[in-house]
Amino acid sequence: MPLLQRAALTALLALAVPLIAFAQDQEPIALRGMGSFHIGGRLVEISGKPVKEVTFTAGGVPAKVDPNGTYQVEQMYVQYFLPAKERGTVPLLMWHGGGLTGVTYETTPDGREGWLTMFLRKGWAVYNSDAVERGRSGWAQYPDIFKGEPVFLTTANPFERFRIGAGPGSYDPDPAKRKLLPGNQFPNEGYENFVKQNVPRWTTTDDAILAAYLAEIDKVCPCVILFHSQAGTFGFKAAQARPDKIKALVAVEPAGVGDIAKADVLKAIPTLMIYGDYIEQDSRWPTIRATGVKFAEAIKAAGGTAEVVDLPKVGIKGNSHMLMMDKNNAEVAGLIQTWLEGKGLTRQP
Structure with a gap:
């Protein structure tokens, strides 16, 4: 292995060192405040x-x-939690993926602690939202306002598409008969609870969703944004629209990116991209990942910092597309926390 590649891999492996402490950190959560609001529309x-x-x-x-x-119409629901001892230098915004809601970051489908409270325990003020046309943000008439029809998913679709099962035909109503990818960390026993979280989504509401996210940024930030899947497009485009208000971006398997012609706008914003396991075995994800890597390279070419972490290469294996729900979600959260600390975005306890 060339010296530079070995040094880069060593640096990535170092991110995994504090993860056990993250998983075992179970002190009571003390809040100085919590609440919610609707924004935009x-x-x-x-x-x-x-x-x-x-x-x-x-x-x-x-x-x-x-x-x-x-x-x-087109307002967004945001719920916030403010720790008594705030150690994040700015708030942490959590944006979910397509067909989902802020529940993504709450208790996992099999009843374990989710990222919302994990990061709250670490002293982050967390703002968790339901994007426009999801959950408590509400719907609007279609096709009068939301153009087109909503997309609904079968119970088998996420299992086969989110790199949980071994492709088409791998889902079975009987959990014991499902064909999971070898070593997969998604909690199969909680899969029914996961599909209960799925909500209809439109493919024609991107402008409204981005507008509401920008309204949240204008109200809450400066901040760090942690975003997943469909929210990749929104996270990067929002940062390009409000670069002075974003202190870091954490892109968790982004399914889309921002305007590559304006990648230089992000050169002052540290960016972390995280990808799970089984990418090469999937029909879609090699291309999706390649798009993300190309965008990261554009940021770096403009003089910025954009780090791409493939979890299996740093010893964190078996992750599906839903990394924040997988059985090793604390390890992944620990990697993110360590990266944020390395960027000077936390205060000492």
């Missing part, structure tokens, strides 16, 4: 619709509902 007028008579409660008295008028 716009008012939309709808007209020309017929008045309907609706019975809202079984056996109730019907009421006339006029759908014509002004609607509040």
Whole structure:
């Protein structure tokens, strides 16, 4: 192995050293505050619709509902937790992927601690959101406002697409008959709870989602943004739009990137990209990863810092696309925490 490659691998392996302490750190969580708010959105007028008579409660008295008028739409729900002893120098924003909500970072499907409270224990003020058209952010009429139709996923789809199972046909309703990728860390026993988290998503709402994320940044930041999958596009584009407010980016298997022609805008923002296992065995992920690496290289070519970590190469193996839910989620969180500390974004206890 060439000397430079060996040095780079040694540096990445060093990230894994403190991970056991992260997993065992279970002191009670002390908060100085918590709450929530809705941010962003716009008012939309709808007209020309017929008045309907609706019975809202079984056996109730019907009421006339006029759908014509002004609607509040495309807002985003954000929940925040402020630790009593804040050690992150700025808040940590968590953005989830497609067809999911902020539940992504909460308790894992099999009942273990999720990243939200793990990072809260480390002294980060955490802001966890449900993106536009997800969860508590709410829907809007379609196709009047949300163009097109929502996409719904079968119970088998995430198992076969998120590098949990061994490709098409690997899912079975019986957990014992499912064909997991060898050594896969996703909690198969909690898979039914995972698919209960899945929500419809649109493919035509990207502009609205990004606008709400920018509104959150304007309200909360400067900050660090940790984002996953579909939110890759939003995380990078938001940072390109508000570079003065972003102190670091943590891209967890980003499915999309920002404007590569404007990669130089991110040169002052430390960036970490993390990819899990089984990439080479998948039909889509080699291309997705290559796009992310190309974007990271563009940032570096512009004089910035962008580190790409393939977890198996640093000894963290078996990760699906849902790294924050996998059985070794504390190890991955520890790697992120160590990286953030190395960038000077934490205070000493």
